[in-house]
Amino acid sequence: MKSFYRLYVFLVIVCIVILFAVTFRQDINISDNVKPIPPVPEEITSTIKLYFANNNKLIMENRLVTTKDMVFEKFIVEELIKGPRNQTLIATMSQDVRILSIETIEKICYVNFSREYIESVKWDELEEDIIIWSLVNSLTQLDYIQKVQILVEGEKIVFSNSDFSKNQPFSRKDDLIKETNITHFSILKDFLDSLKMERYDKAYSMLDKGSRMRVGFQEFREMMSVYIKELRDYEIGLFNTQKFSDRVNISIKYFKNDSIGQVLIYQEWKLIEENGEIKIVLEDKDKIGL
Incomplete structure (x- = not known):
């Protein structure tokens, strides 16, 4: 009788151990297979300043935009490529230009464009400085950007104005901005x-x-x-x-x-x-x- 009782207790203990082990393993498997849910970015609505051409000057256009993109410099350049909404202003980039990469390191924003950027007829229609500082002044509105380095397929641009080629990356230039009194x-x-x-x-x-x-x-x-x-x-x-x-x-x-x-x-x-x-x-x- 005692032998039977001991065997019964032993079997109960073994069953409990096995059940605990299986349950614990299932918990491990489930937690291993569950992928973390990435946070959904919230939409941000803000007013950005874009600079477009008008009579060899830059005119600021305020644009109210909503985006989920947290890389604000990329978003600004994308809006520049779309061109002005005000029809009295002139776009400084053609709409077929692609952004290959954009990143900001130690307050310098490196913008890498496709070849369409430099092959655009805009360089024949507008002054070089207007095209350059349309981009530079638009990006340097961000507090964490002080200079802009423009690249085409990873290479620096050789400008017809040698001073522009030598003085890269570019700092903000407010004297190209035309003051307007829009009422x-x-x-x-x-x-x-x-x-x-x-x-x-x-x-x-x-x-x-x-x-x-x-x-x-x-x-x-x-x-x-x-x-x-x-x-x-x-x-x-x-x-x-x-x-x-x-x-x-x-x-x-x-x-x-x-x-x-x-x-x-x-x-x-x-x-x-x-x-x-x-x-x-x-x-x-x-x-x-x-």
Whole structure:
């Protein structure tokens, strides 16, 4: 009887040990096979400064962007390659340029482009310094970048200006930046001038997204051609700007002198900020005097 009892206890102990060992091994296997879940990067919305060409100067364009890319210098260069949204500015790189690599070491950003960068017709159309510092000034807005080294397929560029070839990497150069005083009225004036010159494509691009969804380009062109004819011989006499939290209203008084005296026309326009740009809202015809 005692022998049977001892055997029973022994078997129970063996079963417990085996069960524990199997369970422990399964836990090990499961934890070994489970891959760590990488953190999902959050989207970051910020305003970046991009520099494009205009009359042998650099003009800054503010651009509101949203990205998950944590390499901000790469994102800035990608936006530069896309070109300006403001149609009065000129891109300094062709859109077929590829970024082969980009990294920042000890405050120097090394940008390695494909051959399309140096083979672009931009080098014939624009001054060398404008093309170079469009990139350099855009990147050095980042606090951790003080200089920029431009490479093409891993090699330094030999510029026609020998000073540029010798003085690499490049530091920021603010004297190429043209100071601009952009106001809501100056944007509206640019819009009206585009209509007078029959640049309907440019004027249409200055509308906000909602206006472009409501009114197609052909309808806009027909409507604005009538509008601009009615303004013929009129000049802007006075304008008044009213700023609200979500918009800016501009009232314009036009006048012209004819045989019966001075004739006045009053119009009102609304402008809003959309993706970091000031856009014009196309109101109903009666609100703008049509």
